[in-house]
Amino acid sequence: MKEEYCDASETIKQSGLARTPQRMAVLEALILAIHPLSAADILALTAEKTKINRVTVYRILASFRDRGIIREIETGHANSSYEMACAHNPVHPHFRCRDCGRIICLPPLTLSQAWDWLAQPADFTVERIDVQLIGLCAECIKKDNGNTVASDNF
Amino acid sequence: MKEEYCDASETIKQSGLARTPQRMAVLEALILAIHPLSAADILALTAEKTKINRVTVYRILASFRDRGIIREIETGHANSSYEMACAHNPVHPHFRCRDCGRIICLPPLTLSQAWDWLAQPADFTVERIDVQLIGLCAECIKKDNGNTVASDNF
């Protein structure tokens, strides 16, 4: 999905946040990621490079999200993923596997259609559209044949 | 969104599940609801009519969902809502307020467009599309003027 990369140092500087090793590690992980990362993913990746606490990861993610540096993809059942929100990674829908929870980025082809009809006046503001396609990914289709009960998978 | 109502007793009978007072109370609450209900909402509503336990609500909701009687709307941060999945309440997108978490049903106007481009072949199966519009509802626009920080609201 991404063809170019942001500069982590520059991004943090422009945000007004302090350039700490922990924030650098989190942002670099997200910049290099080819798919959205959960907080647990990020903790695992950053812990290799820096001393970092689980709580710190949550706080850094919240601070980045609040400044529009990253997008939070809410995947249900308290397990959000995060991706860069820079010019190199425009808003796009995601596919989520109901079985393994995997998040796959989809091309941003049809969102313009959705925005069109949102141009109609309404008494609420729409800041974001989450288009989530939920089903089974290739691996899980192979893995379970006729024995999957939706309730048991989360 | 709903113009007619299902019969709770009949629905349970056809599902093969036992017709317990707890299941009747949960289903009746969902049938009469004008917007999706959380497990907590349902516990509060049903506790007025029947002796019912928190765990029982979760189990009843799972059993209904697995049989296609209701739909689960995953709203992020571990707080699902539920709505009837009967003929009177076809699949439709939802609006969710980022501030108060309120879920509002939207008309099912554009889902056909989304299904269209999904007809293209892919190596995963799409069982469901969640279209979530996230922003601020009328009440919350009034309530907070320029002082809302996204991170503090969940």
Added chain:
DNA sequence: ATCATAAATGCAACAAACTTGCAAACAATT
């Protein structure tokens, strides 16, 4: 109608994801 059996419920304990309070450590500016 009663009984037997499988299903459903309640309770207590558990689990995962995330949050809060506060003291210690650190980054950025002077």
Added chain:
DNA sequence: AATTGTTTGCAAGTTTGTTGCATTTATGAT
């Protein structure tokens, strides 16, 4: 280098949902 406000780590807490097991209840057969 000192200061000051930000950031981090740790421990404890909260919320939402789940599991195990004993008790109760619905249902179908007698």
